[in-house]
Amino acid sequence: MGVLDGIRVIEIAGIGPGPFCGMLLADMGAEVILVERAGTAGVDMLDLGKSAIINRGKRSLALNLKDPQAVDAVLRLIDGADALIEGMRPGVLERLGLGPETCLSRNPSLVYGRMTGWGQEGPLAQAAGHDLNYIALSGALWFAGEPGRPPLAPPTLVGDLGGGALYLAMGVLAGILNARRTGIGQVVDAAIVDGSANLMNLLLSAHAAGQQPLERGRGLLDGPHWSGTYACADGHFVSVQALEPHFNAMLFRKLGLGDDQAFKNPYDPRRWRSLRDRMASLFATQPREHWVSLLEGSDACFAPVLTPAEAMTHPHMAARGIYSERDGVLQAAPAPRFSVTPADPVGAVPQRGEHGAEILRAAGLSEAEIGQLLPSN
Numbered sequence: 385m386g387v388l389d390g391i392r393v394i395e396i397a398g399i400g401p402g403p404f405c406g407m408l409l410a411d412m413g414a415e416v417i418l419v420e421r422a423g424t425a426g427v428d429m430l431d432l433g434k435s436a437i438i439n440r441g442k443r444s445l446a447l448n449l450k451d452p453q454a455v456d457a458v459l460r461l462i463d464g465a466d467a468l469i470e471g472m473r474p475g476v477l478e479r480l481g482l483g484p485e486t487c488l489s490r491n492p493s494l495v496y497g498r499m500t501g502w503g504q505e506g507p508l509a510q511a512a513g514h515d516l517n518y519i520a521l522s523g524a525l526w527f528a529g530e531p532g533r534p535p536l537a538p539p540t541l542v543g544d545l546g547g548g549a550l551y552l553a554m555g556v557l558a559g560i561l562n563a564r565r566t567g568i569g570q571v572v573d574a575a576i577v578d579g580s581a582n583l584m585n586l587l588l589s590a591h592a593a594g595q596q597p598l599e600r601g602r603g604l605l606d607g608p609h610w611s612g613t614y615a616c617a618d619g620h621f622v623s624v625q626a627l628e629p630h631f632n633a634m635l636f637r638k639l640g641l642g643d644d645q646a647f648k649n650p651y652d653p654r655r656w657r658s659l660r661d662r663m664a665s666l667f668a669t670q671p672r673e674h675w676v677s678l679l680e681g682s683d684a685c686f687a688p689v690l691t692p693a694e695a696m697t698h699p700h701m702a703a704r705g706i707y708s709e710r711d712g713v714l715q716a717a718p719a720p721r722f723s724v725t726p727a728d729p730v731g732a733v734p735q736r737g738e739h740g741a742e743i744l745r746a747a748g749l750s751e752a753e754i755g756q757l758l759p760s761n
Contacts, residue, residue, distance in 0.1 A: 386413020386718075387725040391560065394419060394461055394468045395442065396482070400515070400540065401548030401576065402471030402499040403438040408553045410441035411718035411727055417465075417743055419458055420736050422446040434733050437715045441731025443739035447757060454757055455481045460747045462487050462494060466563070467556050471499040474509050484571045494569040495559035499552045501543075503575030515543035515576070522547070524580035527587065531601030547580030602653065609659035610635055610650055613689060620672035621689035622679075635684040639666060692716075 391414040395406040403418075410416040418439060423446075447454040459482070462468060468487060470477055477483050484496040501518040502508040508521075519525040519542050520535075528537040537543075552574035563569050587605075590596035596603035605611060610632040611625045626632035629650070636647045646659060667675065672688055679686035690698060692714060696707035706717055710730060718727040737758070744754045 385725065386411070386727045387722050388412040388414035388557075389725070391415065391467070392465045393417070393556075394458070394465045396458075396468070396470040396472070396477065397421060398471030398499070400471065401544040401552065402469055403436075404545055404549035405469055405497070405499065405552040405556070406442060407438045407440060408549065408718075409556070410731065412722075413725070413727065416442040417461060417739075418442040418444045418734070419449075419461075420444055420446045422448045422737065434711055435713050436733050437713060439733050440710075440715070442734060443743060444734040444737055445740045445743045446737030447740075449480050449482070451757070452481070453753070457744060457747065457749060457753075457757060458482060459487070459490055460749070461743070462491055464747070465491065465494060466560050467495040467497055469497040469499065469552065469556060474498075474500065474504045488569055488571075492569055493563040493567050495556050495563055495572060496569065497552050497556040497559070497572045497574060499548060499574050501548075501576045503577060504573045515540050518576040519543040519547065519580045522577045522581040523584055526598070527600055527603075527606060529600065531599070535600075542583070543576045543580050547578070547583055548574065548576040551579035551582070604651075607653060608650065608656050609663050612660065614664055614667035616667055616672040616675060617669060618671035622667060622672060622675050623687050623689055624679075624685060626685040631683055631685050634682060635679070635686070638679055638682065638684055639663070641666075 388409060391409070393406065393409050393414050393416045395402065395416055395418045397403070397418055397420040406416045406418065447457065449455055449458070470482075478485075484498075487496055488494055498504060500509070501513045501515075502511060516525070516537070519537060522543075524542050524547065525535045525537055528535045528542075552572065555572035555574050559570055559572050587596055590603065590605070591598060596605065601607050604627065605625075611627065613621050613623045615621055624635060626635040632650045633642070636642045636644070636650075641647045646655065646662075649655065675686070676688050680688070692707065695701050696714065701707060707714060708717065708730075709715070711732070713733075715730065718730065721727075740758045741754055744757065745751075749757075
């Protein structure tokens with residue numbers, strides 16, 4: 385039983401951030417009913433089967449939403465739901481008869497969460513796009529990568545998930561809180577361009593304070609020698625980000641550079657490039673484990689750069705149980721953690737349509753109606 389026990393969410397299947405939002409809610413104990421398309425297993429580009437971690441803990445109902453009877457069945461599910469989440473282009477659900485006006489007329493307290501890249505309105509609302517495009521336009525991609533090289537961000541993390549799924553989850557939960565207080569539902573327009581731009585506000589604050597120029601490699605977070613990643617002798621990498629004076633002083637002492645006059649003024653941007661080169665040469669003299677033994681756990685603000693598989697066995701990560709395998713699939717545990725209502729162990733990934741009959745039965749459909757909608761049952 386998680387913190388969202390008693391919350392019911394209908395998720396219209398999509399790709400990327402919408403399903404990830406559904407996973408977050410299911411991880412925290414919400415009942416998430418996943419309405420998938422019937423008969424398309426193995427056809428969708430991102431049909432991941434049992435590897436679809438984003439579907440863990442959900443119940444699956446497979447329907448042909450071009451069938452009016454199937455649409456009516458979904459509306460009956462919506463009657464008893466707290467929220468619906470979807471990630472189609474603007475207007476798709478309206479054409480199917482499942483738009484917000486229809487759903488809110490049946491369930492006035494429903495929170496209708498809409499996940500898109502460009503948003504429900506604006507000149508690009510109907511254009512195709514993906515994670516990289518959205519964060520490129522919002523400005524969130526600008527600081528990614530090294531000076532003089534094309535910007536490159538980790539796939540999906542900044543846009544789809546950081547600026548998309550997390551903002552949708554926050555918006556849906558805020559909408560549910562408001563609906564329980566007022567009885568009035570609403571539409572949540574979660575656009576990746578909005579969310580990823582909003583994520584920029586901390587950097588924009590640093591820019592306004594003169595600490596982060598709008599040029600890569602010149603700000604306090606991406607320019608200094610004490611903030612970055614370095615290659616080791618064995619081809620692995622380490623990270624340091626010793627921002628404050630007492631932290632970078634400790635880093636330099638541990639690296640044997642504490643008495644070097646060149647390192648006495650760590651905030652002089654004129655020295656950053658040359659000192660970065662010196663540190664790169666130093667880190668390249670030893671394998672990663674040497675630097676782990678020397679620096680990890682100290683206030684030098686250090687961590688090795690690990691693959692997810694390596695992270696699973698790292699003592700700190702293992703002690704917190706952050707990674708595990710279920711059904712042969714490596715995955716991360718639910719987050720954040722709650723002291724009174726901790727999350728249950730992660731749920732299984734459902735087969736497409738696995739729970740169809742029981743979901744429809746609970747919604748009040750007759751066996752004859754279920755047989756028409758799910759002819760294979």
